[in-house]
Amino acid sequence: MDVLYKIFIEPFALMGSAPDLLVQTVWEGLVAGVLYALIALGFVLIFKASGVFNFAQGIMVVFAALTLVGLHEKGVPAWLAVILALVVMFGLALTIERVVLRPLVNQPDIILFMATFGITYFLIGFGESVFGGNPKVMIADELYLPRGVTDxxxxxxxxxxxxxxxxxxxxxSVMIAALAVFFQYTRIGRALRAVADSHKAALSVGISLNQIWVIVWFTAGVVALVTGIMWGARSDVSFALEVIALKALPVLILGGFTSIPGAIVGGLIIGVGEKIGEFYWGGLLGGGIETWLAYFIALAFLLFRPQGLFGEKIIERI
Known part of the structure; x- marks a missing residue:
């Protein structure tokens, strides 16, 4: 009976007695959720273009942030380092398209998925050899990111x-909105949707699959850089950020792998859910809820709505 009280009554009683703590918890969850949504957006863009979950997006966040900090450590001014980091991410996108994706056109999805594993471990090894394995401090002050707190x-x-x-x-939020408008209402966005529907059909109407892939992977690289700056400013820049970036997987399961609005809603649900679960039920379950609650929620969605909140339900004729 005492356990039932602590699960179903005590947390809600605390919410009602200390609403300021609830607002604080929800706010922190919303911030984390928006950043999760930004990470998930990189996955959505590549999935829409290739139909494959890009396992390498997490390490791209780390690699972009390490490139930025590493360039600044070499004496490059902060904002020039940002531009050069974007150039590096464009070069990475071009290399991936030429070396990995172009030879695999029209191959089974599992082949492309496994290719993203190869990209992941290559970037881990290359990143460690160039930047080392020690955590680095994000150049938040040099980028004029604000400090302090308002009560x-x-x-x-x-x-x-x-x-x-x-x-x-x-x-x-601004970046998510801008990318959503860009891919929804521009010529490139329409080409992206055509490529997502069918590679062969897109090629037949003159859409360059290679150019679309470069654009999409570079856009995912830009998203990775912004995400790396934001998360790195909240903590250190290290390869541990890859684990945080993979929180986008449950976000995508909730929202749907092809839906930008789904990435936003899913990110907010995961972010707020994690913070509330950790604060109000963490003591009962021994803490650490934030490390697994997102995947538990995703599992529940897979059982009852595998296409996600905004995903398209696939119906196949037999």
Whole structure:
């Protein structure tokens, strides 16, 4: 009976008695959720173009952030380092298209999926050899990312808003909105949707599959760089960020692998769910809920709605 009370009554009683703590928890979850959505967007773009889950997106976040910090450590000014990091990500996209993707056109999806594993471990080894394995400090001050905190009196208590979290939420939201508009209403976006439907059909109407893949992988690289800057400013830049980036997998399962709105909604659900679960039920379950709750939620969705909230239900004739 005591266990049932702690599970079903005590957390909600605490929410009602300390609403300021609930607002604080939800805010932190929203910030994490927006960043999860930004990571998931990189997966969505590549999945829409190739029909394959890009396992390498996580390490691309780490590689982009390490490139930026590594260039600055070599004496390159911060904003020039950002531009050069984008050039590196474009070169990476071009190399992946020429060396990996072009020879695998019209191959089974599992072949392309396994190719992303190869890209992942190549970038891990190459990154460690160039940048080393030690964590690095993100150049947040040099990029004029805000520091400090603002306390707001509300609901009988005080809610703290980290300026970095506010900036991260705004930057991520603007980028998500801009990419959504770009791929929904531009010629490239229409070509991307055609490629997603059928590689052969897209080629038959004159769409260059190779160019689309370069554009999409470079866009995913830009997303990876922004994500790496935001997450790196909240913690150190290290290969551990790859694990955080893979939180996009449950986000995609919730929202649907081909849906940009789904990536946004899924990211917010996962972010807020993790924070609330950790704060109100973490003590009962021994803590560490944030490491596995997202995957538990994803498993529940796979059982009852495998296509996700915004995914298309596939119907095949037999």
């Amino acid at each position: 707001v009196e509300m609901l009988g208590g005080r809610v703290s808003f980290q300026h970095l979290d506010v900036a991260a939420a705004i930057i991520a």
